[in-house]
Amino acid sequence: MDALASLGQGFLVALEPTKLLYALIGVFLGTAVGVLPGIGPAMTVALLLPVTFKLDPTGSLIMFAGIYYGGMYGGSTTAILINTPGESASMITALEGNRMARAGRGGPALATAAIGSFVAGCIATIALALFSPSLVELAVKFGPEDYFALMVLAFVTVSATFGDSPLRGLTSLFLGLVLGLIGIDTLTGQARLSFGVPELLDGVEVTTLAVGLFAVGEAMFVASRHRFGGDDIIPVRGSIWMTREDWRRSWKPWLRGTALGFPIGALPAGGAEIPTFLSYTIEKRLTKHPEEFGKGAIEGVAGPEAANNASAAGTLMPLLTLGLPTSATAAILLAGFQQYGLNPGPLLFAERPDLVWGLIASLFVANVMLVVLNLPLVGLWVRLLAIPQPWLYAGILVFAAMGTIAANPSPVELVMLLAFGALGFLMRRYDYPIAPVIVGLILGPLAEAQLRRALSISLGDPLILIQSPIAAGLLLLALIALIAPFALRGLSRFRGSED
Amino acid sequence: MRILGRGLRLAALAAIAAAGLMTSAFAQPELKIMAPAAPGGGWDQTARSMQQALVASGAAKSVQVTNVPGAGGTVGLAQLVNASKGDPNQLMVNGFVMVGAILTNKSPVTLDQVTPIARLTGEYLAIVVPADSPHKSAKDLAAALKADPAKVTWAGGSAGGVDHIAAALFAKAVGADPTKINYIPFSGGGEALAALLGGRVTAGVSGYGEFEGQIKAGKLRLLAVTAPNRLPNVDAPTLKEQGIDLDIANWRSVVAPPGLTAEQRRALIDTIDKMAKSPAWQEILKQKGWDDAYLSGDPFAAFLKEEQARVADVLKSVGLVK
16 A cells, blocks of 8 residues: 555645646647657657756656657557558557548547547556566566567467458568568678668668558558549548447457556567557457458557557556666656666665656646547547548648658658558559558567577577467467467358258 | 746856857857767767757857767768768767677778767676576686587677677687677667566676666676776776776767868867866766766877777677678
């Protein structure tokens, strides 16, 4: 109960009127910058961090929390409205969210994303407050072989993003894996597939690929269809708020997403993408409306958004308790701490409890501010879709190019964006799913690095991959996920023939 | 309102300071500093800290920081050498990592082409093992390494970076074969630390700051620091004390484009000298926990040459560069 009392103290600090104002300013700035495609929360925070340096430590951390959540939500907003994920973790949101927006259900999609983020953020923050010390011990036990098993599980489940044809899905996935090979090999430092272009040595930026395939490709596709009328976007159909039915279909995905996002986010190399993939897969399997998936199912927005936000709170766990920055944003937060001469780590909870609990409380406050600021804006955001298509897509192209250039000011990056846009256009034209390319780019290099690290540690003995109970358990899950659909289909066919 | 008030006060102070300086005959340059990395990293922080200190100390009238990320800084280096040639107001932050990246990335431009200005900071590395490790000293680790270099797994930062080079130099110094070391690169400090805390690897090598919290909490044992002399406030022997002839630091420095006249070079060195002596810069060093390793002008140019030769030699011996 000690933790709860400290949290209460934290709230007293975070709820001062000036602090609330900082939170509001943070959320506003974060959302404003975060809506630029290609600029994810980490970049948003890095760019805006100097703004917070003028404040005292608590004020600055509160504003930081606001910027962070604002940046994340900004990424989801563009994913839903204009099919342009601002960061890799909101890519899954674009799959169903944008379909909903085109069918006039942008309001409920934005609302379920905001409220789901809020619910997940709150639950995950409570979990952070209560379980940090014990969970973190478990998290560092995860070795490379366990991560590899987790990646295998993720690979097996991404087939949910494949659409109708497994062959086309696999083709897309392998395209992503090849793109993932580009750049300096992390284990040997040798360049692969870089063709002497120095900008390629760092590999393909996930956001450049996502913005290119989703936004630029989409714009080209729409332009090519425009003469024939194209498919109409309906800005608003029915209520712009969530209906009773929407709530009923959203709350379970929110909770499941949180349950996936927080623990995986807390793993030192877990990240935010894998829980969103897993959440989408689970929702697709569990939904009572499988026919809606791919056409705008609200569960496909609610689950991944909750998972994304919960994993963000999860990454704070190793940061605060061990001083391990496990994501780009956490690394920047670490820099923020150091600005005040604080070193996150095992001693921070003991030395500066006021700051730690102040930060945790301000995460709550920032979450509330996010909902307060953004729910009234939903109506305004969906109006964006009423802009005539040629203008809307011209605007998207401008923002896509601007975001990419802002993140990485190099002509090579712009050429890549356009090349991926052309690729996205061709894939749409010939009906190949787009999401697996990005999944391949994210998971491929991770899985490779973890596999090779595991084998390096075991001195080349492959048995290490199944010796750890965590790895063995995850691989078993992956095997079940792989076989179950066939087995079930076989079983039902068997039953069918009996009748 | 408080922000606004403070901002106005600052502006007023700056105006007074500027007016005061304008009456003195000192010409204040308007500088541009390029950080050849994305916002948030070490080089970027160095560039932005310089910006603060240069302006606060009055060494420069204004400073603009730009980011040119990519390929261990070699993308930025190419831009400095090609596009900024002869520009007396342009600077670039760089460091030890770039020396290695130029070689591993087969960069067409090298540090031989830039105008060296000054070394700013340095961070010594720490060699650590998990708290329950059988190795109690650097000598124990050296013995294990000599017995079979492949069985000692090292965790540290990216391949070809300063941590990797330190591990190879350690092996070489104790008489083990550096080509056989089993170095496992991790991205970012967090993952390497997790591998150490989880007892997955034999030893870790990285900046002392990365491990400090865990060492103080008793989860990691600090075997040695790679400094020539004992560090203040760090309770650990140097490698040299333990009979291993090795010192290495991850330094950061600032360089200017090629094609400058001797006067232009002198002016830049004077400006940075002034910044390094200012209380503002000293305060930043303290805040960020960076060690002052200031060295400017010709001695720095000579140091840069030596480090390039040393790194090239090591990278060849571990097989990263042919």
